[in-house]
Amino acid sequence: MPAARYRDSDVEVLTLPPVQVAVLEHQGDKAALELALSRFIAWRKAEGLHPRQHPTYTVLYPPVPKPQADPQDPALPQANTVEDLLTDGEALVVEQTESAPAEQESGERIDLCVTIYGHLPENDLGLIAKVISGGRYAVMRVKGGEPEVRQALDFLCGPWLERAGETLRDAPVVLHRIGVGADDPNQADLLDVQLPLE
DSSP, X not given: OOGGGOOGGGEEEEEEOOEEEEEEEEEEOHHHHHHHHHHHHHHHHHTTOOTTTSOEEEEEOOOOOOOOOOTTOTTOOOSSOHHHHHTTXXXXXXXXXXXXXXXXOSSEEEEEEEEOSSSOOOOSSOOEEEEEOOEEEEEEEEESSHHHHXXXXXXXXXXXXXXXXXXXXXXXXXXXXXXXXXXXXXXXXXXXXXXXXX
């Protein structure tokens, strides 16, 4: 659905609680992501973490910042644009229980997350515990894959944000996978795009 077809009434502003999650961190190309995703799903099922009781999320990080040019240089690119948000797997930041490394390898960086209650189950996948930040979010339900998510973010970060008079918050933009585990296969690709607001 093109961004122009979204309406302001498609967006809800909600205050969401923080969510404790088990995370499989991934960094690399999309082919490697498919393997990571299949391993994550197999682990979640083996642990009996059904999506109805243990919602799943995808957290997509922005690319590693490039060295800054002279701020007086007119060729310096603008920061915090929608393009910045969407490059290399959209832009997401997550509040971690451990500090993120200052430098990272190149490639798409994504967290595959499932809600946990209490301690992180033992695992051999290298899963770690994190907390997805709570707070105010603009939430819009989307059906589809990456193109639809990009269009939704174009709309939320552009026309909607300006008309709503809201300000982006330095916190996660999260994809809540509503359709995971749905009985109806037509609902499998439903998700909520959650844009953090001040």
